Amino acid sequence: MDFSLTDEQTALVELADQILGDRCTLERLKEVGAGERRTDVELWRELARADLVGAALPADVGGGGFGFLEACLLLEQVGRHVAPVPYWATVVLGGLTIAEHGAGPLRQELLAGAVAGETILSAALQEELADPRSPATTARPDAAGWQLDGEKILVPSVPDAAVIVVPARAEGGVGLFLVEPGSSGVSVIAEETMGQWPLYRLVLEGVAVGPDRVLVAPGEEGQRALDRLVDRATVGLCAISAGVCERGLRITAEYASERKQFDRPIATFQAVGQRLADAFIDTEAVRLTMLNAASLLDAGLPAGKEVATAKFWASDGASRVAHALLHVHGGISIDVDYPIHRYFLWAKQIENDLGASTVQLQRLGDLLAAEP
Structure with missing residues (x-):
């Protein structure tokens, strides 16, 4: 499949990368992480002013009218910068569900507030x-x-x-x-x-x-709505995981090219190079299976097997990447004044959210067994 981005999608991604890159400095992440809420409210409002919070929400509430796929592309950037903003909760868990099933003034009020960065939603x-x-x-x-x-x-x-x-x-x-x-x-x-x-x-x-x-x-439509919500929530986590793996691996590769032992960069050692190559393959698998599942969900097509496959890679493959980040960095990886520990913790949290790798394999097996 061709997962090339359109010009509009590229513009969304580049804008999000610029804003998050400028604001998510190590000092700012430490400051926000020390707070009670651990949410960067100022950054959230800046994303709203840039029309990124509402990009995937309907145009009739002030949103950009894009869809779930674009939400995942933005979540990937949230993961790349380990940005402490409630995009997954507000847009994917709450916003898209209320947009699909809500009605009347309450729908308008909640979604318009979310687009403006003033209302947080969740599930x-x-x-x-x-x-x-x-x-x-x-x-x-x-x-x-x-x-x-x-x-x-x-x-x-x-x-x-x-x-x-x-x-x-x-x-x-x-x-x-x-x-x-x-x-x-x-x-x-x-x-x-x-x-x-x-x-x-x-x-x-x-x-x-x-x-x-x-x-x-409550009824059959309620079950279908819940299934769609869980599918979107799961693939949204996979999108965050893809960003976490990609940026964490990039930081690690740069470190390995600069860190020297025996007067040589450790990246030139065969074992280190192989470990990073394996992590790159896992990272690409996390990203591509996520994009496949997100594209199908965005088009309203059946995607049960694809969602389970994407979450398997975001659990199993991303876990291997997370451990590779620590192992290549050595002792510095546990230093809270160094950024890589955040990528490890985010990857491990996502690994178990909404079902770890074994759960996904069991679900995938059930789905395959149910096919005639």
Whole structure:
């Protein structure tokens, strides 16, 4: 397949690379990482002013009218610069889902705010010991609408989010609901993870959801909507992983060409060269399988096997790349004043988010076995 970028896509990527490259200095990353939220609000607003936050959102809410593929190209740049901005949560998890299924003034308000960089969105997909496509969180109808009960884990950007898309299971099937973090019955608990972006546990106890906050009613359409959301979320993570691997490998190659032992750059040693070559092959596999899955999803075509394949490489292949970065750098790799540890931590966080490599192989096997 031809994954060459169009002129418009190239312009988006170059603009994002320029802004993120200028702002994501080591000093700034350390400053933001020391804060409670670990989110660069100023950078987020600058991306919004450059029309990058809303690039993949519909034109009728002020967005650029591009699609999921362009969102992944921008996420790749977020990964390259390990940028502490909520693009994955706001655009891929929340924004595209609300754009597809939302209606009325609430849709306009949330998405227009997201485009302007003023509104953060998110989605709560993961649960303990549960497939994100088959949530254990329950939705019970009552006279005022619905009541949600359950517990979600590893939810991004919760304290800053205006609403969170919450999948829940009712008697008629799975539905998608919009929950405000400050609602009665919602408890938010910060979680400690190896990644550099903040994640939270969301405990729901009798949370009331009115009819206007039902994004997709429980049923077959709700299950299809959840499957699309999980697929986009998964490939979005793969896009971040592709950027993390590419930039981390570039930094490592430059280091190996300058670091000398026995009066020779270590890049000239056969073992080091082979290790970097293997990491380059893995990086290209992560990127190409991501682009393949993103292109199919963007076109509205079936992509179950391609999504599982992309996430396998973003888990298995990216893990090998991450360890190669550390091994080639040696002891300096664990120095928090040196940038490479951030790339390792991001790659390892993505490895397990929404299913690690073994889970993807199992899903891929089930999909292949189900074909006639």
